[in-house]
Each structure stands twice: as structure tokens, then as C-alpha cells.
Amino acid sequence: MKVDIANRLSGMRGIERVILESNKFKLVSREFQDKASSIKLNNGFEIGSKKITVIAGPCAVENQKQLFDCVHFVKNAGASIIRGGAFKPRTSPYSFQGMEKKGLKLLSLVGEKTGLPVVTEVMCPEDIDLVANYADILQIGTRNMQNFPLLKKVGKVNRPILLKRGMSATIEELLLSAEYIVSNGNSKVILCERGIRTFEKMTRNTLDLSIVPLVKNLSHLPIIVDPSHATGKRELIEPMSKAAVAAGADGIMIEVHPNPDNALVDGKQSLSLTDFSKLMRELIPVARAVGRDV
Numbered sequence: 001m002k003v004d005i006a007n008r009l010s011g012m013r014g015i016e017r018v019i020l021e022s023n024k025f026k027l028v029s030r031e032f033q034d035k036a037s038s039i040k041l042n043n044g045f046e047i048g049s050k051k052i053t054v055i056a057g058p059c060a061v062e063n064q065k066q067l068f069d070c071v072h073f074v075k076n077a078g079a080s081i082i083r084g085g086a087f088k089p090r091t092s093p094y095s096f097q098g099m100e101k102k103g104l105k106l107l108s109l110v111g112e113k114t115g116l117p118v119v120t121e122v123m124c125p126e127d128i129d130l131v132a133n134y135a136d137i138l139q140i141g142t143r144n145m146q147n148f149p150l151l152k153k154v155g156k157v158n159r160p161i162l163l164k165r166g167m168s169a170t171i172e173e174l175l176l177s178a179e180y181i182v183s184n185g186n187s188k189v190i191l192c193e194r195g196i197r198t199f200e201k202m203t204r205n206t207l208d209l210s211i212v213p214l215v216k217n218l219s220h221l222p223i224i225v226d227p228s229h230a231t232g233k234r235e236l237i238e239p240m241s242k243a244a245v246a247a248g249a250d251g252i253m254i255e256v257h258p259n260p261d262n263a264l265v266d267g268k269q270s271l272s273l274t275d276f277s278k279l280m281r282e283l284i285p286v287a288r289a290v291g292r293d294v
């Protein structure tokens, strides 16, 4: 029936193409666009290309020295994008909330000095212009994946959006949130698996790696994996990063700190500088095995 109508429609004058949609999400689907999307950044780097994107940096910007020591090191070790939170979504109102505008300024300064693009989180629609002024990529965190006013507004911004999966969101819900951004005009969306809540308590979250090949079939958008928030445990970052690359992820996002035991946020899941270098070296053969580079 659907096919009949499509055939009739496609023969009509003025109809360029008829697309049969079987999913609720449309613009982000493979049916709409068969070719995988990649996102070119100002420095020429391309997310979703043969080269695996490695985003690295501290959970939160704490001060200039911490950020600069960390960023110079991860750049030399091969990271292609810098991360660092200036606005931190914390479970407790008494925890460190981030350096806010001062943190954004430091991020943009270190981005300029290293020539690397910067990704940082924006938590509410009113902050979008401010954050976009200092950052190259805007992150929507897990707690905001279904903040629809925020999604609609970043859909109108000329910056790529790193959309993290809600901690209790299904894959369909993640793709529909991406659809909000794309349907509002911004097609530069990068999906990010960061673990979901399950009954398991030994890890902070449960890393749902099956999302990677599944999303690759359903959507043309690039997808990266954040093993730091997914596991909450430093010793699990390296094996899960390798597994993510082996599963076909376009990149990984890793929390790194010059002194993880004294980090203000997420120290337990942050790699030390030397552990990050080791990870980068060990990712090379895994990436090659699946036809990618690091």
C-alpha cells in the first residue's frame, strides 16, 4: 500500500524523490541519507572520517595550570579535540559547579594556543550564545538529552553539537533528540554513548556498546563513546576504549587530569597523563584492525 502510493507520487510532476520512512526519526535516518555524515571542524579535522576522533581533557576546568598542563600533554599524545566543563551539572548543589565564564575563557585561550577545537557543555538555552562565543562544539549532557527548548535552540546555532545519551534513554529517544536539533536547522550532530543506568552497581553506569553498530545501521550521524562516564572506573577506560573502537565508534571521549586523585570532579574515572599516552599507543593496532587510524 505504502509502496503503491510512493510509486504513484514519484511519477508526478514536481516530485523529486519519495522516501519511505519506517522510523519515527526521519532526517537522521539512513533511509533519508545513505551516506555516513562527517563533520569538518575549523582546523580541518573531520569527525566521522577514517581517523578516530579522540576528545580528551579534564571533567571540569579548575584553574589555568590544571587545564593547560592537561591540554598540552593530550595534544602531544595525539588528541584531536579538547574537552573541559565550565558549567557542571552536579547532582548535589553543594558540589563544585564549574568556573562558568572564567572557565570558558580559559578553554578558548588554550584552544587558540594549541590550535585544537574545544567542546564544552551548555546546560540551558540562555547560555547558548555565551558558550558558542568561546567553544567550537557544544555538548548537551545526559541530564539534558530531552530538554526540548535547549535542543530546539541549539538547532539554530552554527556549531556542531555533541549529544550525549540520556542515562535512562532508549536509542530511539536519543535519535529523536538528535532529530529535534537537525529538524531545527543544525545537521552537525555527533551522538555520544556514555552509559545507561541499570541494576549494576560495580560500575557507575553500564556501557551499552551495542548502540554503536545499531546506530550505524539506523542513522548516518557519527557516534562516539565516553568510557569515563560509562564505567566511572579508571582501570576500565583502556579496555572499553579499545572495545568502542573495535565496535566501529567514530571516536572516544576521555577524562584526563594531571593529578586525578586531587581532581575536583570525577577523579576516579580520570586517566593520568601517562595512562592517557599509553592508551593512545595501544589504540593504534585496534584501530588498524578495523580499517581506521588514530
Ligand code: PEP
Binding pocket: 059, 085, 089, 140, 141, 142, 143, 164, 194, 229
Ligand atoms: C561530562 O561529559 O562532563 C558530563 C557531565 O557527562 P554526562 O552528561 O554524560 O554525565
Ligand code: MN
Binding pocket: 059, 060, 229, 255, 265, 266
Ligand atoms: Mn565528568
